[in-house]
Amino acid sequence: MKKNLFSNWYNSVLTVVFGALILWVLYALVKYLIGIDTEIIRVNLRLYMAGRFPSEQLERLWGAIYVATATVAFFARATVRNAQTKATEAGLDFERSSWTDVVQRFWPIGALILFTLSFTETITPTLLTLVAAAIGLAAYWLGGMMPMWLIRRSWIILVVGLVGFYAVLVAFGGVGWDLWQGFFVNIVITVAGISLAFPLGLMLALGRRSTLPAVRVLSVTYIEFLRGVPMITLLLMGAFALGFLIPGDFQFSLFLRLLIAITLFQSAYIAEVVRGGLQSVPKGQVEAAQSVGLSPWKTMRLVVLPQALRNVIPAMVGQFISLFKDTTLVFIVGLLDLLRAVQISTAQPEFFAQGLEAVVLPFAALYFWVGSYVMSRESRRLEKKLGVGVR
Amino acid sequence: MKRPPFWRNIRVIRVALQILAVAVVVGAFLYLGNNLRNELVEKGLPTDFSFLSQPTGVTIADSDFDPGSPVWRALLVGIKNTFLLVIVGIPFLTILGTLIGVARLSTNWLVAKAAMVYVETLRNIPPLLIILFVFNAVILQLPPPRDPATPLDWFVISNLKIMGPWLASSNGVGAFLIIFLVAVVVAVVVGIWRTRYSEQTGAHSHRVVWSLGVFAVIVLLGYFLTGRPVSISIPVLDGRVITGGFGGLGAYFAVLIALVMYTASHVAEIVRGSIQAVPKGQTEAANAIALSGFQRLRYVILPQAFRIALPPIINQYLNFAKNTSLAIAIGFAEITLVTFQAIGNGYPAPQLILLLMGAYLLFSLTISLLVNILNRRLQLVGN
Numbered sequence: 001m002k003k004n005l006f007s008n009w010y011n012s013v014l015t016v017v018f019g020a021l022i023l024w025v026l027y028a029l030v031k032y033l034i035g036i037d038t039e040i041i042r043v044n045l046r047l048y049m050a051g052r053f054p055s056e057q058l059e060r061l062w063g064a065i066y067v068a069t070a071t072v073a074f075f076a077r078a079t080v081r082n083a084q085t086k087a088t089e090a091g092l093d094f095e096r097s098s099w100t101d102v103v104q105r106f107w108p109i110g111a112l113i114l115f116t117l118s119f120t121e122t123i124t125p126t127l128l129t130l131v132a133a134a135i136g137l138a139a140y141w142l143g144g145m146m147p148m149w150l151i152r153r154s155w156i157i158l159v160v161g162l163v164g165f166y167a168v169l170v171a172f173g174g175v176g177w178d179l180w181q182g183f184f185v186n187i188v189i190t191v192a193g194i195s196l197a198f199p200l201g202l203m204l205a206l207g208r209r210s211t212l213p214a215v216r217v218l219s220v221t222y223i224e225f226l227r228g229v230p231m232i233t234l235l236l237m238g239a240f241a242l243g244f245l246i247p248g249d250f251q252f253s254l255f256l257r258l259l260i261a262i263t264l265f266q267s268a269y270i271a272e273v274v275r276g277g278l279q280s281v282p283k284g285q286v287e288a289a290q291s292v293g294l295s296p297w298k299t300m301r302l303v304v305l306p307q308a309l310r311n312v313i314p315a316m317v318g319q320f321i322s323l324f325k326d327t328t329l330v331f332i333v334g335l336l337d338l339l340r341a342v343q344i345s346t347a348q349p350e351f352f353a354q355g356l357e358a359v360v361l362p363f364a365a366l367y368f369w370v371g372s373y374v375m376s377r378e379s380r381r382l383e384k385k386l387g388v389g390v391r
Numbered sequence: 392m393k394r395p396p397f398w399r400n401i402r403v404i405r406v407a408l409q410i411l412a413v414a415v416v417v418g419a420f421l422y423l424g425n426n427l428r429n430e431l432v433e434k435g436l437p438t439d440f441s442f443l444s445q446p447t448g449v450t451i452a453d454s455d456f457d458p459g460s461p462v463w464r465a466l467l468v469g470i471k472n473t474f475l476l477v478i479v480g481i482p483f484l485t486i487l488g489t490l491i492g493v494a495r496l497s498t499n500w501l502v503a504k505a506a507m508v509y510v511e512t513l514r515n516i517p518p519l520l521i522i523l524f525v526f527n528a529v530i531l532q533l534p535p536p537r538d539p540a541t542p543l544d545w546f547v548i549s550n551l552k553i554m555g556p557w558l559a560s561s562n563g564v565g566a567f568l569i570i571f572l573v574a575v576v577v578a579v580v581v582g583i584w585r586t587r588y589s590e591q592t593g594a595h596s597h598r599v600v601w602s603l604g605v606f607a608v609i610v611l612l613g614y615f616l617t618g619r620p621v622s623i624s625i626p627v628l629d630g631r632v633i634t635g636g637f638g639g640l641g642a643y644f645a646v647l648i649a650l651v652m653y654t655a656s657h658v659a660e661i662v663r664g665s666i667q668a669v670p671k672g673q674t675e676a677a678n679a680i681a682l683s684g685f686q687r688l689r690y691v692i693l694p695q696a697f698r699i700a701l702p703p704i705i706n707q708y709l710n711f712a713k714n715t716s717l718a719i720a721i722g723f724a725e726i727t728l729v730t731f732q733a734i735g736n737g738y739p740a741p742q743l744i745l746l747l748m749g750a751y752l753l754f755s756l757t758i759s760l761l762v763n764i765l766n767r768r769l770q771l772v773g774n
Contacts, residue, residue, distance in 0.1 A: 010497070011499050014497075014499050014501070014502055015499060015502075017497075017500050018501045018502050018505055019501060021505075022501070022505060041627070043486070051732075092408070100539075116738075163434065168620050202697050211405075211406055212408055212409050212412070213409070214409035214410075214412055214413050215408070215409060218412060218416055222628070225748075225752065227746045227755070227756075228751060228752040228755035228756055228759075229713070229752055229755070230713035230714065230716040230727070230750045230751060231713075232716045232717065232719065232727055233744060233747050233748050233751065235728065236727075236730070236731065236734075236740070236744050236747070236749075237744050240734055240740035240744065241740045241744050243430070244426070244427050244430040244431060244740070244741050245423045245426050245427055245430075246426060247426055247429075247430075259447070277727070284421055297710075321515070325515075325516070325517035325518070326517070328517040328519045328520060329519060329717070331720075332720055339517075339520060342506075343622050346527075353531060355528065357527035357528045358487070358524075358527075358528035359526065361520060361523055361527065361528060362524070362525040364520060364539040365516045365517075365524070368515065368516055368520065369512070369515045371515055372515035372516075373511070373515050373516075
């Protein structure tokens with residue numbers, strides 16, 4: 001205590017000044033939290049989470065959440081099984097992460113869900129969330145019975161889950177993606193953006209490192225062009241100019257146009273991250289792969305890429321986090337996301353001009369903060385587990 | 392030896408692949424460009440940039456911009472406003488970020504934790520959300536324009552505009568400015584001379600004192616000789632009109648404060664990482680030759696950390712410049728908002744967005760070029 005806070009005179013001054021500052025901030029925060037009126041959140045919770053999703057179709061949204069939960073649970077089980085098999089084949093110990101471990105890793109998300117449920121006005125959402133948890137646990141348990149061929153090809157689970165997710169929402173007179181709104185649309189754009197931009201970015205990075213001059217020039221031009229402009233210009237392009245580039249009778253929705261814009265934009269950044277990884281792989285690795293007779297394709301897939309991607313996990317996840325944060329920009333060009341929903345709520349007659357932005361904007365910030373925080377913590381954990389920088 | 396068939400000849404394959412790639416891209420551009428022209432013609436919009444000289448119909452808050460002026464004038468005002476954000480923001484975010492980054496490494500537990508909380512909170516929140524918060528929950532809560540706050544009688548603060556004291560000029564200011572520039576040059580020359588002198592004789596250079604002294608003497612002499620052409624102007628409220636002083640719109644300050652705070656959290660992480668990246672042996676070597684704590688930082692650690700930190704920090708400056716486009720969300724008339732409004736007034740979106748992207752691209756590429764040159768100069772010799 002003395003060593004950390006009062007080792008000499010200027011340290012003591014710093015401690016006192018900062019202590020006073022922190023106490024003052026804490027005091028202001030507590031006073032603010034006590035005086036807060038959360039009526040606006042309770043009234044508008046559905047608007048924040050799902051936007052103007054038709055209320056008579058709301059069960060489809062819950063169904064989609066269940067599909068997503070089950071998919072994640074199955075996939076997690078398959079991933080664990082795969083790691084176990086590989087470790088056994090290599091003759092290594094396999095330590096399965098315990099339940100407390102999982103809770104420790106993801107408790108902020110659980111806490112956020114509980115926090116959200118505390119604003120609901122009926123018991124139904126809580127019960128439906130409990131059902132989701134039960135489905136997740138059941139799927140994880142059932143996942144133990146998955147046949148080995150499915151476990152080895154765990155991407156099948158993701159594809160089936162994706163199709164199921166879309167079908168539950170849209171099939172037989174459901175709700176198309178034009179009406180996917182609220183925080184839901186932030187999550188959908190994040191997941192879809194990552195899954196689409198990652199392969200594209202990978203290809204661009206390989207193109208930039210290609211020995212074919214034409215391919216290299218094209219990739220560099222694309223990457224540098226997109227990295228030189230702000231994302232909002234791409235969104236403006238998606239919202240207002242993309243329609244001019246395709247023949248008039250073949251137009252697609254705003255959601256899709258913005259998703260294309262975000263994917264194009266983020267892929268350029270992901271390409272640069274991957275390039276950093278590719279450059280970090282020693283040349284000897286490629287030569288070793290060639291000397292055992294691997295084809296160029298196999299050299300890339302089995303030797304270079306695994307090491308390259310492992311080396312850039314933090315930068316990659318950082319890019320995903322910034323994609324997640326950037327999804328808020330879609331409201332500027334007219335999509336009703338969480339941030340737009342928050343602004344709509346403060347413009348309602350009963351909440352207008354009462355300074356409630358100071359309540360709802362921090363509320364919205366919490367969702368992005370928790371998401372980003374958990375992602376960055378997972379990336380640090382993964383990095384440690386894969387032993388980056390350790391030999 | 393029999394030659395392989397041409398479709399398995401690696402040279403042929405390489406050329407064919409490249410031709411294919413270029414053909415696909417060129418084809419796509421031709422197709423899209425053709426569509427673009429057809430659609431523009433069909434909607435009755437111009438297919439070239441001639442619309443730039445037509446009247447905008449855009450009004451820009453807090454400026455004497457005439458809505459009847461041509462589009463290109465409006466775009467120029469937008470560029471000027473973007474620059475005002477960038478030029479004022481960069482010094483502030485550098486100072487704040489460096490302070491917080493150093494604070495994170497402080498041995499004082501309280502200071503280090505406070506800095507950590509700042510960084511971890513702001514880094515994980517969308518910048519757009521911070522801008523909206525500062526604008527709605529701070530700036531708009533200030534007193535209304537008809538009854539502004541006037542702290543110290545030096546400032547006039549309302550939720551529309553924030554004004555502070557500034558310099559006002561009168562006759563003879565041109566001559567004074569020339570003398571001012573001469574003073575700067577002389578001060579630099581004196582500084583160089585003192586450095587050389589110190590290097591040759593080993594005596595203390597005292598270059599800061601010398602330079603500032605010479606500068607102050609010349610500027611003061613010039614100030615009185617030219618008849619005191621510069622005075623301090625304090626904003627005065629006259630009804631609803633503010634005269635004198637200097638300041639900007641509330642929206643301008645909202646964007647500035649929010650983005651400086653956000654970007655500083657990233658800069659702080661870079662500063663911390665760079666200081667930590669200086670090998671421990673350097674600290675030990677500095678201690679071994681009995682440098683004081685300040686000398687160790689000033690002459691050993693910081694110069695090396697600076698070399699590591701410079702490229703990523705300039706990257707953050709670029710991010711800051713690009714993020715100023717988020718001002719569109721609260722209606723500050725920088726280049727993106729002006730473009731947006733021009734599109735709203737019926738001018739063709741594809742050309743306008745192309746111009747907008749071109750402006751940002753020109754700026755980014757210029758900075759990248761400078762950074763590359765700088766990097767080459769900063770590279771360690773022998774590495």
